[in-house]
Amino acid sequence: MAMSNRRRRVTQTRSLEERMAEQAAKLKEQASHLPAGKERDDLLRRAKIAETGSRINDWLSSHGLQPPN
Numbered sequence: 001m002a003m004s005n006r007r008r009r010v011t012q013t014r015s016l017e018e019r020m021a022e023q024a025a026k027l028k029e030q031a032s033h034l035p036a037g038k039e040r041d042d043l044l045r046r047a048k049i050a051e052t053g054s055r056i057n058d059w060l061s062s063h064g065l066q067p068p069n
Helices: 016-032 038-060
Strands: none
């Protein structure tokens, strides 16, 4: 059976910033139910990465970085 090299295309209904912020909130919620330890630290680290990504995306799409018309 040959594998196709075609990529699945998904049309997003929410912005990357919204999805990353939602992911960060979910990870924080999961971490809040865990005792201190590696698993909780990993979830909080992933939440921080998602929040940072959301802020970077917001910064990159700001009007100050748009090319001149």
